[in-house]
Amino acid sequence: MSDLLERLRGRGWRMTAQRRVVAEVLDGDHVHLTADEVHSRAVARLPEISRATVYNTLGEMVSLGEVIEVATDKRAKRYDPNAHRPHQHLVCAQCGQIRDVHPTGNPLSALPDSERFGFTISDVEVTYRGLCPSCTAAA
Amino acid sequence: MSDLLERLRGRGWRMTAQRRVVAEVLDGDHVHLTADEVHSRAVARLPEISRATVYNTLGEMVSLGEVIEVATDKRAKRYDPNAHRPHQHLVCAQCGQIRDVHPTGNPLSALPDSERFGFTISDVEVTYRGLCPSCTAAA
DNA sequence: TCCTACAATGGACAATGTCTAAGTCAAGCA
DNA sequence: TGCTTGACTTAGACATTGTCCATTGTAGGA
Numbered sequence: 001m002s003d004l005l006e007r008l009r010g011r012g013w014r015m016t017a018q019r020r021v022v023a024e025v026l027d028g029d030h031v032h033l034t035a036d037e038v039h040s041r042a043v044a045r046l047p048e049i050s051r052a053t054v055y056n057t058l059g060e061m062v063s064l065g066e067v068i069e070v071a072t073d074k075r076a077k078r079y080d081p082n083a084h085r086p087h088q089h090l091v092c093a094q095c096g097q098i099r100d101v102h103p104t105g106n107p108l109s110a111l112p113d114s115e116r117f118g119f120t121i122s123d124v125e126v127t128y129r130g131l132c133p134s135c136t137a138a139a
Numbered sequence: 140m141s142d143l144l145e146r147l148r149g150r151g152w153r154m155t156a157q158r159r160v161v162a163e164v165l166d167g168d169h170v171h172l173t174a175d176e177v178h179s180r181a182v183a184r185l186p187e188i189s190r191a192t193v194y195n196t197l198g199e200m201v202s203l204g205e206v207i208e209v210a211t212d213k214r215a216k217r218y219d220p221n222a223h224r225p226h227q228h229l230v231c232a233q234c235g236q237i238r239d240v241h242p243t244g245n246p247l248s249a250l251p252d253s254e255r256f257g258f259t260i261s262d263v264e265v266t267y268r269g270l271c272p273s274c275t276a277a278a
Numbered sequence: 279t280c281c282t283a284c285a286a287t288g289g290a291c292a293a294t295g296t297c298t299a300a301g302t303c304a305a306g307c308a
Numbered sequence: 309t310g311c312t313t314g315a316c317t318t319a320g321a322c323a324t325t326g327t328c329c330a331t332t333g334t335a336g337g338a
Contacts, residue, residue, distance in 0.1 A: 071210045103249035110242035121269035130260035
């Protein structure tokens with residue numbers, strides 16, 4: 001059921017009730033929760049879980065490469081459990097809704113050597129912004 | 140001298156010592172300061188300028204479209220005065236240095252209709268991550 | 279020069295994230 | 309099954325970043 005949980009277990013992660021709840025809450029497609037949202041949902045299942053644990057757990061999952069941190073222009077970072085398939089994000093400028101999208105081609109090829117300033121580039125992050133169908137209709 | 144200042148003046152912006160200082164501090168290429176850094180530098184020229192004024196002024200410049208907010212993965216938003224030439228960013232994952240870059244082609248064309256979920260897309264933001272020459276050498 | 283609307287100030291408050299010290303518990307081992 | 313131990317969790321203080329508001333100041337026009 002929980003791919004994320006399975007992957008973490010497979011890495012010899014010490015499994016605790018708190019970590020299990022965080023992983024379960026975060027699992028799924030098009031999931032992009034803030035740390036605070038994760039905490040709220042986790043509390044619903046495990047009332048005594050603390051904020052610090054949620055932050056710690058999310059941080060560890062990011063370090064392990066099982067979860068990705070997404071910085072949209074909102075204040076809080078969001079966490080995306082879909083780390084194994086490379087993807088980009090489509091954000092509604094109005095309501096903040098986020099979808100995972102899969103562009104074609106390699107975005108890195110658009111950057112000529114002369115524009116790389118000698119950097120060793122390892123990653124490209126693309127964010128498409130616009131209005132979702134409901135917000136387009138409302139506008 | 141200050142393009143940014145000229146552009147703002149041309150829009151009938153009421154000019155005050157504080158706004159002038161903020162605009163001067165922010166002007167230039169490859170400039171990506173946080174609000175706090177802008178404040179520190181502004182204080183050096185105009186000791187009594189307040190944090191709130193810096194935030195207000197930056198916010199107004201963003202609304203006017205003369206300055207762009209950049210959300211890298213760092214905590215604080217950064218402000219980029221180079222709003223009139225479309226460009227993307229290249230970030231060193233180690234030292235945090237940011238360069239403006241100009242990729243070729245239109246990144247929007249990489250996203251097929253089937254991946255647009257009915258969104259009206261208006262903007263694409265690309266962040267290249269890697270190591271700058273110094274950090275590559277140190278690694 | 280004087281008025282007035284707009285801008286600046288400073289300090290409280292809010293949101294998000296980090297750290298620490300002390301208590302608790304998962305998992306290996308006898 | 310019942311220890312032992314080191315990793316995990318907790319609560320809350322603290323740090324950073326950003327916003328708001330009532331008061332004071334001032335740019336620019338009449």
